[in-house]
Amino acid sequence: MEPRFLLLTDVAAELNVSDSQVYHMVRSGELPAIKIGGRGQWRVERARLEEYIARKYDETADWVQSNPLVDRDAEQ
Template identity: 85%
Template sequence: MLLSDVAAELNVSDSQVYHMVRSGELPAIKIGGRGQWRVERAKLEEYIQHKYAETASWVRENPLNERDADLP
């Protein structure tokens, strides 16, 4: 997938996806003479599942308090 496709899938900016790839957070390959980035759909799905698990862990470790319960 193109980085722009990944950005659309995650509903984030192209530059956010580029940073995720360059930091190693999201696995990708660089191909072609101009060195264009591509993300394999399976790797994106793995990344999304990892983020679900990471978020669930964070929620368990940071329970709502009364003040948070009042927020919309």
């Protein structure tokens, strides 16, 4: 069974980005997370990570639709 909450390093590995990029996403509010424990360690709920990924797919699809590839051979 997969853990409900992930360390930021686990999230970074899952997204194939750096730990500092994940920390920035969490601190900016882009990726929802919680602080727990006496030392205030960050945790990201797996469900929130999956929602974030789905949202990024939607944003990317919108961007692709708004920025179509231009066939350079057709312009000549």
